[in-house]
Amino acid sequence: xxxxxxxxxxxxxxxxxxxxxxxxxxxxxxxxxxxxxxxxxxxxxxxxxxxxxxxxxxxxxxxxxxxxxxxxxxxxxxxxxxxxxxxxxxxxxxxxxxxxxxxxxxxxxxxxxxxxxxxxxxxxxxxxxxxxxxxxxxxxxxxxxxxxxxxxxxxxxxxxxxxxxxxxxxxxxxxxxxxxxxxxxxxxxxxxxxxxxxxxxxxxxxxxxxxxxxxxxxxxxxxxxxxxxxxxxxxxxxxxxxxxxxxxxxxxxxxxxxxxxxxxxxxxxxxxxxxxxxxxxxxxxxxxxxxxxxxxxxxxxxxxxxxxxxxxxxxxxxxxxxxxxxxxxxxxxxxxxxxxxxxxxxxxxxxxxxxxxxxxxxxxxxxxxxxxxxxxxxxxxxx
Numbered sequence: 095x096x097x098x099x100x101x102x103x104x105x106x107x108x109x110x111x112x113x114x115x116x117x118x119x120x121x122x123x124x125x126x127x128x129x130x131x132x133x134x135x136x137x138x139x140x141x142x143x144x145x146x147x148x149x150x151x152x153x154x155x156x157x158x159x160x161x162x163x164x165x166x167x168x169x170x171x172x173x174x175x176x177x178x179x180x181x182x183x184x185x186x187x188x189x190x191x192x193x194x195x196x197x198x199x200x201x202x203x204x205x206x207x208x209x210x211x212x213x214x215x216x217x218x219x220x221x222x223x224x225x226x227x228x229x230x231x232x233x234x235x236x237x238x239x240x241x242x243x244x245x246x247x248x249x250x251x252x253x254x255x256x257x258x259x260x261x262x263x264x265x266x267x268x269x270x271x272x273x274x275x276x277x278x279x280x281x282x283x284x285x286x287x288x289x290x291x292x293x294x295x296x297x298x299x300x301x302x303x304x305x306x307x308x309x310x311x312x313x314x315x316x317x318x319x320x321x322x323x324x325x326x327x328x329x330x331x332x333x334x335x336x337x338x339x340x341x342x343x344x345x346x347x348x349x350x351x352x353x354x355x356x357x358x359x360x361x362x363x364x365x366x367x368x369x370x371x372x373x374x375x376x377x378x379x380x381x382x383x384x385x386x387x388x389x390x391x392x393x394x395x396x397x398x399x400x401x402x403x404x405x406x407x408x409x410x411x412x413x414x415x416x417x418x419x420x421x422x423x424x425x426x427x428x429x430x431x432x433x434x435x436x437x438x439x440x441x442x443x444x445x446x447x448x449x450x451x452x453x454x455x456x457x458x459x460x461x462x463x464x465x466x467x468x469x470x471x472x473x474x475x476x477x
Contacts, residue, residue, distance in 0.1 A: 097125040097188030098366060099181060099211075101202055103139055104129040106297050107193035107216045107242065107358060112139060114363045117375070122366060126184035128177065128194075128202075133159040145169050147184045149177030179205040189240065189366060192217040195299050196422055197415075197464055200224055204457075210235045214365040216242035218312045223415040224460050225319030239320065240365040245313050246320055247361035248339035248352035253321070256344070264317055265341040265349075267333040268392060269293050271305040274334065280396065281436045285429055293336040293356050302425045303399075306438055307392060311403020315414055318407055325407050330400060332390045337379065355379055398439040406446065411453040412463035413446065419464045420445035423471035432475055445470045 102108045115122045124143040133155045149172040150156045156173040172180045182202035190206040191214040192199050199217030241247050288305045303309035341351040355377050394401045406417035424438040
């Protein structure tokens, strides 16, 4: 029985992970759950999966949870950043699925790795902000980073059994988001329009990042650390059908691709079952109904966030942390109606231009750069 801890259990990835666990009761059991403030849903998850320990973001939500469960169903309940770390290290072995959004996911990742636990990673910010430190720690502790993002899972699967020093290029596919072709004037798009992703159902922040192509930029930074390839070896291709989830081109010109219908339960299941591959009941590709698969280059003039991410990665040091923090603030400001859609990349670029990069930073220096970038971005968002 493999013990699983889920950080972000009430979010989209967390709920789908629990659906996977529900399908394999003889193979997986939940040791711990952590979430934001949605204590009613957490209560339902506790009743079904009976974790030993849980955490919520705030003390008030944790108290509400405790008051609404009978004593016999109460796990150990914690809250705040310390609670996240407690839950992340709750299992003696098994896998910690980090499906948190934002840099809040970094602390529990580091704590779990320190204990030698494997990380099923759906929290982009962990590697974007501190990729070098996290990958080094994983190697030192003998822990595995198991990619959960559909693109990185695809690359991981394509590389299985292949010599890593024979990779010519990693090809990350992108749907292009809701504004791939229209409208011409992106400054007028509404929040609801930006949240209407054509292929995936995700949280608000990642959906806006998909609309700006920042999500793909963050995935470029992740791929650099996960697969130890140079940024010149990572290419983004827009593939609107989201059937090919990514590809690897080898030095002899051969290309291996991973294909499936867009459903996050597949990469989640692969990470939780690795190195095995368990049978599943997910929908299969109907090749005769599929029609055509199309590809086009990303338009970095309309969507400059992708170019900003490449620039941050090539600069290195604290710049990726600044890119990420400024983007989080800009997305929040757009969702709140404080800035328009096209201001997101302009705001991020402005903060990056003002940053004095620290190379080979410590974790404290990375976190300080993150906080500086948030303050600078909020000032720009306020005008």
